[in-house]
Amino acid sequence: MTNFVSCFSAPRRSMIAALGLLAFAGLAKAQQVLRVSAIPDEAPTELQRKFKPLGALLEKKLGMKVEFVPVTDYAASVEGLINKKLDMVWFGGFTFVQAKIRSKDQVIPLVQREEDEKFKSVFITADKNITKLEDLKGKTFSFGSESSTSGHLMPRSYLLAARINPDTDMKRIAFSGAHDATVAAVSGGKVDAGALNFSVWEKLLAQGKVDTKQVHVFYTTPGYYDYNWSVRADMPADMRKKITDTFLNLDPANPQDKEVLSLQGATRFIPTKADNYKAIEAAAHNAGLLK
Incomplete structure (x- = not known):
């Protein structure tokens, strides 16, 4: 039996193939999901409650589905990110250091709460x-x-x-x-x-x-750097920027943004960097918690 597509001329077949690829790409994009998690430092129901408005805001800003993926323990949040089962994680300072070391510096902290400068x-x-x-x-x-x-x-x-x-x-x-x-x-x-x-x-x-x-x-205790939102280094730069801007542009005068900030325990979010957590890494070595 003659294949339907082979009935067309070479240019027409090329066009059909291109359209097929575009349709597939569009489908893949439509199915794209940003998988977000957080270290389980509180009850799972509380983490879900705190994330819901933030997830809705990220969906709006990114134009894609955002899913909260609970993890069983702190180690699972680290492994989930570096093994590409998660795309963004709310880490504590120590779990960020663990992820940074395990991934060989392939984890990037994007933002932290202003409160996290002196936690x-x-x-x-x-x-x-x-x-x-x-x-x-x-x-x-x-x-x-x-x-x-x-x-x-x-x-x-x-x-x-x-x-x-x-x-x-x-x-x-x-x-x-x-x-x-x-x-x-x-x-x-x-x-x-x-x-x-x-x-x-x-x-x-x-x-x-x-x-x-x-x-x-x-x-x-005296103050120290702590929590941050981190992503893998292989996340596209434009997506990292959109996520970062979403956090940095949160305005407490806006009721929706105020709810997000309140649930996140933040006055506002500020940029952060890996160097902020060098003291945490040193403390972990000194306490014998990093080999």
Whole structure:
């Protein structure tokens, strides 16, 4: 049987082939999805709630579908990005450093919240006899995730600076997996004290989810660089610019933008760079968390 396309002249066949390629390209573009995730430092439902308005805004600005892809743990967020299963991830400073090293510098941080220039961790307890870091010797203690900057790395660094080795000077240490879980562990009496990031602590206070007559902050760390939105270096430059501009142009005077900023815990977003996280990398080496 004669092939339908072969009935046409060579120029006509070329035109049909070109149109077919254009149709295929259009279909591929229509199916293109920006896969976004975040380190699971809070409950999955909370992460989804916080991302929904941002995802809708990115879809509008990029002209493509934006999908939030939850991950099981911090390591999965790193592996997902460098193995091209994710396109953009909300990293903590430490997970960004891990992704940067694992990818051999093929991960680019685009923006951070203004608050992330001087981020802090808080140490909390329900024990009135614990008033300083040194009082934690012989106590039970909870960090967040092992790969958390504000829930493990930096609290551990400041404990070591106070000459307290969590592994040998404390009765027992645990990893709750998330900041809100650390608060629950301290409130529930499962541990004597714990550390988490100040942003989640303040949010839980504002939501009335912490009884400050029971649990209180007894130490706040100095500031350090923390979270950022990162992408792979192979993302097209024009897409990186559109994403960056979307964040930088968020205007609190605009109700839609204000909602995004509020849910992201940001006054505004600012550009960032890999060099901002050199101190985090050094702290991770010093704490023995990077080999």
